[in-house]
Amino acid sequence: MRALKKNGSSKFIVITGPTASGKTQLSVALAEILNSEIISADSRQIYKYLDIGTAKPDPEEMKKVKHHLISILEPDQYFSAGEYQKMARKCLKEIFLKGEIPIVAGGSGLYISALVEGVFEGDYKDDAVRAQFKEIERERGSAHLFRILEKMDPETAMKIHSNDSKRIIRALEVCTISGRKMSDLTREKTKKCNYSPVYFGLLWERRELYNRINIRVEKMVEKGLFQEVRRILKMGFSPDLNSLDSVGYKEVLRYFNGELSEREAVELIKQNTRRYAKKQMIWFRKNPEIKWLPADSSVSFTKIAEKIAEEFIQK
Template identity: 40%
Template sequence: MRIILLGPTAAGKTKLSLLLAEELNTSIISADSRQCYQHLNIGTAKPSPQELEKVAHYNISLLDLEEEDSAMEFQKRAAKWEKEILKNADHVFYVGGSTLHIQSLIQPFNDMPEANEENIAKLENRIDAEGIESLYGMLKEIDPEYIHKMDGMNTQRIIRALDVWMQTGKPFSSFHNQGEIQPDKDTIVFGLKWPREKLYDRINERVDGMIERGLIEEVKSILDAGHPKDLQSLNTVGYQEIIKYLDRKWTLEKAVEKIKTSTRRYAKRQMTWYKRWDFIHWLDADEMSAEEMKEEVLNRLN
């Protein structure tokens, strides 16, 4: 049985997932698009070293910051991990909030062409001449559905989507959605829900906690190690804002407020996306404790 636990950022997925994984005697595969990178610890709310010791995790600190990744690459890795986990367990347990990563588990992507270097060079030249906003506007006309899924103005994803369109004449999102999305009989999906204002309060508290735990120092150590600021891995809420602070473009107060605002917007997009999926078994995280939600999930599985 494949179990998927999803929910917006700061919903409390980590705590519940650890309880469930221990109860089910299985591992956790992170379906998060940034926890797979090394050094991105605080800003991605990666499980702590103690939590990673308690339950085996996959897709955590797997890639170098310079490596590019995608939901399709995640899908390929996950297929291998599932086979490995099921040798010793009855359940495969995914936890995350990245919509395309979750969707790739429920409805595997169709094959799409490899990157075309000539197209990429043309697109990069256009960025140099006109700015990324030019390509963003182009993609918005060609593929508004994919624009809605993206986490901000992600240069690498914009280039990739336009490259695929240039090669095939098809929107990038068409490779992700073919027909109605429904999990197979061996997959069950649970989701954590909160009243919007309470979720936003949790997000604000989480961001303040990240700053207290050393997010600024984390970003500074990454840049001091020589990593470029425009890496795909760093084009992420939390990191870009702190980079602007370190570059003295923003005050710390402004950077923190921008992180909170962008994270709240991201959570809203996540929930909007999840509402399209009527197969999610929702757990009321505002009314139930983690232990109570654990029991609810176990009852559904039996």
């Protein structure tokens, strides 16, 4: 199927939504229908070896459809939203050149925003200011810094994980030096994508979504989540890596440190995943362009994919 054009600007599909909502299944079903490829918009699936805890597409799904930006970095490599923007836009262009419709799939609001809207590339830098925020982090933790950012620039805070201290400190640095919100500066100084996104998301009743989260966490444990974390550590990677400071990994690391029992770690993963899903939905609801498609326990991802394909073609 040839990529469609509108006003000289090619359109692509974005499948987004909270964790455990079925983005992978839906995007794979859609890619099969459109004979296309998927670009991941997940800030953790980009790392090698972090497979179970990030719910990467399984080997069968990867075999069915070509995926981009999954398992391309070592766990200790830093990867910015700006780098993601460049790589993802390159993937978009390459897929369009094949005459296909790109499908971007993932729940990282920061990465999707970087791809579509661009990222801030201003010169607001001050070592002394950055050092002050790093000291605050050492004394009171990244959660405290995140609360400060939420007050200074809630829009930017919604795009950053509450444990991502590097990006939190960078945003605080920009806000402090410029005296303005980083989100406002970003709108003024970034280059938008040359292609036009068409957004779709799966909308679950909260109780059902939380049940899916709980079931998925149990399946992760059965598949070997704890063994995966231990294997990563045995490879020589530090437990303090930013890539491991995320839901699913940080709780297992606390278990290894003797802070939690195994069952406590599992239940905490469920709790923190539910909280993360709630935070994601708050962010996604701010995007009026997302068309939410109702989903329940009887959902057929193939039927929903067919509906998306039909609607996309008609646009």
